Ligand SMILES: Nc1ncnc2c1ncn2[C@@H]1O[C@H](COP(=O)(O)OP(=O)(O)OP(=O)(O)O)[C@@H](O)[C@H]1O
């Protein structure tokens with residue numbers, strides 16, 4: 001089976017007019033499915049790293065190489081969701097010409113995958129923050145993304161919703177048949193226990209991947 005990959009080689013980046021690098025000589029690769037977490041404090045370069053990976057900004061030095069079909073989940077789902085209800089939001093993310101029957105099946109399937117069975121008709125404004133985040137994950141799934149980048153997806157959520165979103169990604173990334181690859185960025189160290197591998201970003205420097213149980217917070 002061929003998995004989507006992302007490789008960063010010696011990637012550095014500084015914002016225009018800024019002397020110091022926001023990302024410095026970043027080297028890492030993700031070549032197999034799983035729940036990959038990068039942890040770092042405010043301003044450590046987390047969002048910048050994701051922007052480099054998905055091509056919103058270009059490295060000053062180094063190379064980002066990927067064959068992945070990348071989907072994004074941002075901190076605030078209200079900045080991402082466009083349509084008034086779950087079904088219509090999912091519909092605009094289906095970029096395939098398929099029959100009504102197949103559309104209905106797909107919508108049911110992805111809502112099921114994020115633990116939102118029966119939510120088709122629900123107006124978006126009646127969803128909790130966590131349900132909105134899970135809807136954005138369902139949108140990534142229905143548009144056939146195989147690699148999801150999540151930029152502090154739980155920052156605005158209460159603990160119950162936070163755990164549900166974490167568990168949703170855990171389930172999707174450990175699925176036996178078609179495991180997803182997820183790169184989750186966070187400043188919350190308590191989320192690391194869900195990861196398959198953890199790296200820390202500090203002042204633009206990224207550590208190597210470590211097992212969550214062996215991760216040293218310093
Ligand atoms: N558009 C920009 N122009 C100039 N500097 C920027 C810009 N965006 C970010 N920076 C700077 O780059 C550094 C890294 O910022 P970044 O947003 O990547 O950090 P972050 O880890 O995502 O922080 P947070 O936890 O607050 O989201 C910071 O010093 C920030 O001030």
Ligand SMILES: [Mg+2]
Pocket residue numbers: 046047048151
């Ligand atoms: Mg950020």
